[in-house]
Amino acid sequence: MEKFALELDLPEGIVNVSFEKKEEPRRVADIVLDLLTFPDIVVDLGITIAKQFNKPITCKMGCGVCCCQMVPLSPAEAVIITEVIEGLPMKRKTAVLNALADADKKLQDAGIKEKIGEVYKMSISKDVVTDINSRYFDLQIPCPFLVQGSCSIYAWRPSRCREYNVLSPAELCANPFVNKIKRLPITLKFCESLSHAWASLTNTQPVIIPLILAMEWVQNNGEARTLAIEGTESFIRTVLNHASKRANEEALERMKDHT
Ligand code: SF4
Numbered sequence: 001m002e003k004f005a006l007e008l009d010l011p012e013g014i015v016n017v018s019f020e021k022k023e024e025p026r027r028v029a030d031i032v033l034d035l036l037t038f039p040d041i042v043v044d045l046g047i048t049i050a051k052q053f054n055k056p057i058t059c060k061m062g063c064g065v066c067c068c069q070m071v072p073l074s075p076a077e078a079v080i081i082t083e084v085i086e087g088l089p090m091k092r093k094t095a096v097l098n099a100l101a102d103a104d105k106k107l108q109d110a111g112i113k114e115k116i117g118e119v120y121k122m123s124i125s126k127d128v129v130t131d132i133n134s135r136y137f138d139l140q141i142p143c144p145f146l147v148q149g150s151c152s153i154y155a156w157r158p159s160r161c162r163e164y165n166v167l168s169p170a171e172l173c174a175n176p177f178v179n180k181i182k183r184l185p186i187t188l189k190f191c192e193s194l195s196h197a198w199a200s201l202t203n204t205q206p207v208i209i210p211l212i213l214a215m216e217w218v219q220n221n222g223e224a225r226t227l228a229i230e231g232t233e234s235f236i237r238t239v240l241n242h243a244s245k246r247a248n249e250e251a252l253e254r255m256k257d258h259t
Contacts, residue, residue: 004233008244011187011251012045019236025228028201029083031235032076032194038240039162039190042247046186050167057184058170062149065173066164070136071143071211072120074194077158078214079224084156085215092152099144103212106139120208134177143211158211159190187250193243197235201227 005018017038047057059066073081085096107113112135118124119132145153151161166173168182191208199206209217218224229235 006237006240008240010042010045010244010247012042012049015041015045017041017240019232022232023230025230026232027225028198028227028229028235029076029079029225031229031232032074033080033156035194035236035239036156036159036162038243039159039188042186042188043162043165043184046184047165050184055167057165058168059166060170063170063173064142064146064149064151065170066166066176067143067146067151067161068137068140069176070116070119070133071158072160072191072208073158073211073214074191075198075207075209075217075221075224076194077191078209078217080156081153081158081211081214082218083225084153096144099142100212100215103141103144106141107136107212110135110139112136116210117213119210130177137175137177141212159194163188163190185254187247187254188243189246189250190243193239193246196242197239198227200238201229201235
């Protein structure tokens with residue numbers, strides 16, 4: 001089996017990854033599912049560095065408070081989440097669909113259903129984004145995959161969930177918009193990179209979709225499920241090089257903010 005390798009210079013250190021070369025057509029959603037281990041690698045590096053500074057992760061099994069925040073997805077992740085729901089056993093699937101319907105009603109009643117679709121647009125100011133995120137959190141809509149405080153789709157969880165780890169006392173997470181939460185400061189925003197790569201393939205503008213609207217987005221963009229490419233190497237290189245570049249830019253921005 002032929003492989004190709006990539007060496008990425010990230011703020012957390014050098015990351016070496018290798019992937020199988022596949023020339024036959026593959027769905028982009030399936031390629032992205034394989035790539036979701038990349039944020040895990042970067043997070044592990046970040047955790048190792050944080051430990052050296054005596055800053056352990058304070059997230060605990062069964063907490064799940066952060067799972068009431070809005071979760072951003074790239075289009076491929078929206079497809080993955082939709083197909084996870086469709087593949088659930090009937091009872092669980094019904095519970096998730098009911099939770100999504102409840103969430104939709106809450107969002108409509110609060111008048112932010114339309115706004116949350118806009119929240120991740122690059123042109124929106126940070127204050128507006130924080131305001132919408134905070135209003136979403138106030139509605140206390142638990143992620144439909146949260147079961148007894150734990151993620152029930154751990155292997156398929158989105159990149160942003162993998163990147164979100166907390167160093168401050170866990171009790172502060174009860175209101176992340178009031179309390180000062182210290183997150184593991186990795187600069188990776190993998191869903192943005194996935195979204196850019198998707199946009200290049202489809203000749204569209206990059207979009208980020210809130211998890212709670214994933215199924216709706218996939219229903220409205222039927223071709224997303226079947227989007228496939230021949231030869232995965234170029235796509236994977238594009239995603240990972242973009243992710244590395246963005247992470248380094250973000251690290252620089254943060255440094256400027258602290259000087
Ligand atoms: S997918 Fe899992 S980790 Fe992510 S918000 Fe939902 S329950 Fe939490």
